[in-house]
Every structure is written in structure tokens, then in C-alpha cells.
Amino acid sequence: AQRVTQPEKLLSVFKGAPVELKCNYSYSGSPELFWYVQYSRQRLQLLLRHISRESIKGFTADLNKGETSFHLKKPFAQEEDSAMYYCALQGAQKLVFGQGTRLTINP
């Protein structure tokens, strides 16, 4: 079975502070992992995919197979980063989402 766990429902940090949104997964195969973001009143959109090893809007995420984690990080949070963040795992048949973390950046 495939499962994605985001332990924090809510995360609040001050502008300029580092941010880390945690994601752990459970999957017997070779996972393909994503971070999706949903800004207020907007659709869900892809932020990062692990195979690309890219940095988008200052965010990075590294797949750690030993710890089965795919945490999302940003060194200096900005107010426009406030949004709902979902970690997702593409298994053999479907995309499974974590419960999401609502990130609030305080001025």
C-alpha cells in the first residue's frame, strides 16, 4: 500500500525565517514524489518533482530513501509562500496525497 504522511496540519513562521514542511511516505516500489501547492482561491498546482532536482520559488526537496522522506525546505520564507502544501506519491496506479500542511508566513 502507498501512504503519504504530513505530520503538521498547520505551520506558522515569520517572514525571513527558514521553513521545512515534512513529508514521509510508505511505498514498496520506487517512488515518484511531488509537492503541490494551493494558494488561496486558486487551483492545485505542481511545485516540485523529485526527479527534477530543481528549485522553484526558492523551495527545494530532497528524496531520502533511507528515511522515506521528502521534506520541502526554503531558507527564507516570504509572505507570498502562505498556502496549502500537499506532498504526493505516484505509485503504480495512482497519485496519493498527504493530508496537507497549511503554511502561514507572518510579517
Place this chain on the structure above:
Amino acid sequence: GAVVSQHPSWVICKSGTSVKIECRSLDFQATTMFWYRQFPKQSLMLMATSNEGSKATYEQGVEKDKFLINHASLTLSTLTVTSAHPEDSSFYICSARDPRTSGYEQYFGPGTRLTVT
């Protein structure tokens, strides 16, 4: 990037009636589309995978006679909620993969809010 649209964006219907929601891929052809349901302050739950020209694949616990999915063309999938009841009120979201990309990422529509009175 790939764009997916949904129509309507919100709908209110009376209990016992049926409602159809459309999902379109605007700038690409999607052989596979996905339908999700999202309850307030909860994550997305996959309801079914819609395959062009064939029957949809439903997730466990999803009533296929209640949630009818039709994928008649490469750019259109429809979800019909039949004999809707208040407990069917939810946010329904569709997505599609862009075959022009090599990855498995999905592109999401803006969602349809269904309220059954």
C-alpha cells in the same frame, strides 16, 4: 504549461436530481483523466480514473452507479452525480496528465463546488 478547465465552477441542485460536471484539457490531449473529491479542510481523495474510450476505473468504496464517468474524447471527461443527496455535497476536482511530458505529474482543474439541498 498544460491547462485543465472545469465547468461549472459551482452548482446547487435539489436532492434527487442529477448533476453533470465537465473536465476539459485545453491545450493537450489527455487519454487519462482523474476525478477527486475534497471535503472541507481535508486532502484530495481519488474517486476514479477516466480512460478515453473505455470504462472508468473506480476506487474502492466509490459507487460507480452513482458517480458516472464518461471520457468520450481526448479532451473531455464528464462526471455525473446521479440522484444527488446532501452527503454528496463536496468539492470535485479533475486532473489530467500531459502526454507531452515524460513525468507523472498531473495538472488540475479549478474544481467544482457541488451543494445538494
